[in-house]
Amino acid sequence: MGMDALDCPVCFHPLRPPIYQCSVGHFICSSCRPKLVRNNCHLCSAETTFKRCLGMERLMESVMIPCSNAKYGCAEKLTYYQKEEHEKACPSAPCFCPASGCSFAGPTDALLEHSASQHKWPCTTIKYSEDVKFTLEPGLHFLRIKDREIFLLNVALEPFGHAISVVCIQPKATNSKFKCRMSYGSFLTDYYQISVYKIRSSSLSDGLPKGYNLILPKDEIADDGKGNLLTFSIDDPNPKVKVHEPICLKPVRGV
Numbered sequence: 001m002g003m004d005a006l007d008c009p010v011c012f013h014p015l016r017p018p019i020y021q022c023s024v025g026h027f028i029c030s031s032c033r034p035k036l037v038r039n040n041c042h043l044c045s046a047e048t049t050f051k052r053c054l055g056m057e058r059l060m061e062s063v064m065i066p067c068s069n070a071k072y073g074c075a076e077k078l079t080y081y082q083k084e085e086h087e088k089a090c091p092s093a094p095c096f097c098p099a100s101g102c103s104f105a106g107p108t109d110a111l112l113e114h115s116a117s118q119h120k121w122p123c124t125t126i127k128y129s130e131d132v133k134f135t136l137e138p139g140l141h142f143l144r145i146k147d148r149e150i151f152l153l154n155v156a157l158e159p160f161g162h163a164i165s166v167v168c169i170q171p172k173a174t175n176s177k178f179k180c181r182m183s184y185g186s187f188l189t190d191y192y193q194i195s196v197y198k199i200r201s202s203s204l205s206d207g208l209p210k211g212y213n214l215i216l217p218k219d220e221i222a223d224d225g226k227g228n229l230l231t232f233s234i235d236d237p238n239p240k241v242k243v244h245e246p247i248c249l250k251p252v253r254g255v
Contacts, residue, residue, distance in 0.1 A: 006031055006080055010042050014081035020050040027056060069093050072106050080172040093171030094203040107151050109168055113140060128236035133229040136162050154208060161218040164166040167209050176200060179235040182214045186228060191220040
């Protein structure tokens, strides 16, 4: 059976309880039913009264399918209409290796293991809002907030200087909720630069994102860059607000 037979013929989303049918037997989902004009069936155009179809609802409850990320380790079995919602947040959804010619794909933890064992890329555990210093050596450097998000710092050596970018590695690209601060200073060249920006998110399915967040001109780097330090931090997207207890002042007698 083609799975599209289990979709609403109006919105083309999977049917889910409550499910309605016209007097002839054509199905429609509960979201589309109120949109019909004069209760005319969307398929046969007959004026009808739509009633619940409990048999179709039981069928939809019994159709169980695996997650599309089963090959990446997801063992969930879902009803057909739950599949799309589950896969939006599936922890086993794949991210991709940014190395040219490498076809590895897997969950973020597996990607970290792969990058360390196969490509020898370093990984540093950091804390929100904590300044971390890195040398300006070209290459990739993974950053991880303990047991949480994973970021990738990229330092590229271009003809015009050092180009630096950072991306949050997530299976599904979302609107950025992270803000990054990077700064560089050299006493030898009397040069200082700071950049504050929102971090992009990507599964790296198309490789490293284009563009850079911080560019250090070649003439402002004191030497080959290996002895220079870049200061880096990621702001906490959900900072804890300190609640101060109210201070009670006792009245002073005689005043």
